[in-house]
Amino acid sequence: MKPKAISRGIVVLALFAFTSLGVGCASDKAVISQANQAHTGLQPAVMTDAELSGYIQRVGDRIIAAAKELNAQGYGPQGKEDKAWMFSKDMQFHFVNSKTLNAFTTGGEHMYIYTELFQQAKTEDELAAVMSHEFAHVYGRHVQKGMNRQYTILAAAAAAGGAGYLAGGKEHGAQYAGLGAGAAAMAGQFVGMSYTRGDEAEADKLGFAFYTHAGWDPNKFGDFFQAMIDKGYDKGPEYLSDHPSLKSRVDEAKKRASQLPAQASQWKQPPIANDAEFKQLQARSVAVGKTVPTDQSLAQAQQLLAALPRSCLTPAIQPDQQKAEQQVMMELKQEQEQKQQKKK
Secondary structure, X not given: OOHHHHHHHHHHHHHHHHHOOOOOOOOHHHHHHHXXXXXXXXXXXXXXXXXXXXXXXXXXXXXXXXXXXXXXOOOOOOOOOOOHHHHXXXXXXXXXXXXXXXXXXXXXXXXXXXXXXXXXXXOHHHHHXXXXXXXXXXXXXXXXXXXXXXXXXXXXXXXXXXXXXXXXXXXXXXXXXXXXXXXXXXXXXXXXXXXXXXXXHHXXXXXXXXXXXXXXXXXXXXXXXXXXXXXXXXXXXXXXOOOOOHHHHHHHHHHHHHOOOHHHHHHOOOOOOOHHHHXXXXXXXXXXXXXXXXXXXXXXXXXXXXXXXXXXXXXXXXXXXXXXXXXXXXXXXXXXXHHHHHHO
């Protein structure tokens, strides 16, 4: 795999933040622009099958419609910027062809559900819960907050080549040290795509409201988190993690379901796909995924997908994520070194 090609994906994730050091606050417009650039790098892995893309968008549209109604009632965080774009036809949910167990949003008009997650979901309720959580990250402007947190790191990285350690922090410092100012800035933005524990907790709260008002079973919101616990993903002490523990999230989901008002029973709607149809769609995603040509661009997109932080699913960094991150950073470092040699 060519270093130049894979680094483009990192560049699109970092480009806006690196060139906006003087702004000091990420606007909705800026985040949408960055998300669109990131989508270019991830697009080779997006499933284009009409049946699959149509299904996930219908689920997403129902979530967005519920959020729009709640927003009109003043629900959730209300910033100075208008939220109208969040409820437009431009908001897209995508299945991405990846064996990584994850879901992620870049904060703009694109939200990604990995096919591995879709194939492991037992019901549409589980899928809708994860999708509601991802849209809640957009609604809560959590990527904007993450970008703002990164301005200090990016400024430091631009000021000193040794700021690679600052970009990597305690966990990635040794890995990023020596990358140089430009690469360290990219690395800082890449790591900055993760959310805080508060962001994740708020996305659970907002997502639960969207999910229940959209008509899915309140008692099943925490089912996918429970499945992750059953698979052994809830490891490590919560106080050392950026995520709330999966157990605490399941407990909170049960608590919220028990506290719903009596009229909540009127919100219930039938699923978009019944159980049999849901299983057929899962099987279709497996079949379609096998027919996608495994070219270099797809491999690059899949590596980037694996390297992205596990948005809502696992408190700990998983081995495949760490391996993908290291590979991406190694190739980025190689490109930086090649550029420096050419300048000599």
